[in-house]
Amino acid sequence: MRAVRLTAWKTFPTLEEVERPEPGPGEVLLKVAGSGACHSDVSLFHDFxxxxxxxxxxxxxxxxxxxxGWVEAVGAGVTGFTPGDAYLVYGPTGCGHCRACVQGAETYCENAATLPYQGIGLGRDGGMAEYVTVPAAHLVxxxxxxxxxxxxxxxxxxTPYHxxxxxLPQLNKGGAFALVIGLGGLGQIAVQILRALTGATIIATDTKEDAMTLAAERGAVTVAGGEGQAARIRELTGGRGVDAVFDFVGATPTIALAQQSVAVGGRIQVVGIAGGTVSWNFFTTPYESVITNSYWGTVADLHDVVEMYRAGQITPDVQRFSLDDALEAYHLLQDGKLSARAVIVPHA
Incomplete structure (x- = not known):
């Protein structure tokens, strides 16, 4: 079968012929329906x-x-799956027995440093191929x-749902404000999730006008980048600042914008992995505000996400590519020329 392979550090992926995998004990073989090209993949082959x-x-x-993907075959000990049924794959793979893993939070596995891979498509063979094997418990x-x-x-x-x-404790109140920084694939879905789960006024900001237009169509109040950006955001909140900030960039300037925009008792959630650093000062930081980060989510979260998708509450912006064009999709992603999530469709 064909697969998009990362063959070496700081090397652009290649499309290669590899053996079709066979499901081991506790695993399911999927015929891949689609596999998204994520910007963290670019970090893997360009930066790491x-x-x-x-x-x-x-x-x-x-x-x-x-x-x-669709169920193709099952390994030893696996029951309850019907060939042809469609499933979404939970990507993180932990040890399976630590406190985090038994709660479905394999992304925070306590033994991650000792494992041979971080996830499906992250050290373990992923879904940018015609077929992929996954643990049965990772299928939604x-x-x-x-x-x-x-x-x-x-x-x-x-990731934004988690x-x-x-x-939510900061946002589940009257008059709450949420700020979304970065309106790429994750940021656009974050706007939709916030609208579905909270009554907060959603403020969104990006440097791309078309991204802000799309966020506005989804119910956000948009603020353009540039001089006075934080002041304009605070003005929308009556001067007090936003209750929760979701930074889907994670660069030093966006983290600083979050700090300048957050309210007393607010929460800054850094989700983007641009590698920014934080400058903190007691006298300029709003009291009892918190800055933290999060990575991916739990398998229970993914079940919730699928229910929201099936209910029409969230809709990913998708641009489909054949497996033959997968490398071109990565070039476009790397060059910032995609306006939607590139999804590779191996069996188109």
Missing amino acids: DESTGVSGLTPPYTLGHETS PLGDADPVAAAPLADAAL AIRLA
Whole structure:
């Protein structure tokens, strides 16, 4: 079968012929419906190497950590799956027995540093191929929902959903304000999740006019970047600041914008992995405000995300590519020329 492979550090992926995998005990073989091209993949082949300090990502392996597919076969000990049924894949793979893993939070596995890979498509062969094997417990049923359009939900919706769920205590009140920084794939879905789960006024900001237009159509009040950006955001809140900030960039300037915009007792949730640093001062930081980060989400969160998708509350913006065009999709992603999530469709 064909697969998009990361063969070495700081090397652009290649499309190669590899053996079709067979499901082992406790695993399911999926015929891949779709696999999203995520910007973290670009970090893998453009920025990361042995010095990055993240274990379990050493090449070679097949990319694709946002994956959906149809059941093709099952391994020993697996029951309850019908061939042809559609599922979404939960990507993180932990040890399976620590406190985090038994709660479905394998993304925060206590033994992650000792594991051979971080996830499906992150050290372990992923879904950017014709077939992929996954642990049976990592499959979330899609029912009759379109599995190709659903593929990005595994990260582009799961990640903002988890971050927003953690901030709900700040937002579940009258007159709450939420700020979304960065309106790419995750930010656009964050606007939709915030609208579905809270009554907060959603403020959104980005440097791309078309991204802000789309966010406005989804119910956000938009603020353009540039001089006076934080002041304009605070003005929308009556001067007090926003109750929760979701930074889907994570660069030093966006984190600083979050700090300048947050209210007393507010929460800053850094989700983007641009590697920004924080400057903190007691006298300029709003009292009892919190800055934290989050990574992906739990398998229970993914079940919630799928229910929201099936109910029409969230809709990923998707641009479909054949497996032949997968490398071109990564070039477009790397060059910032995509306006939607690239989803590779191996069996188009």
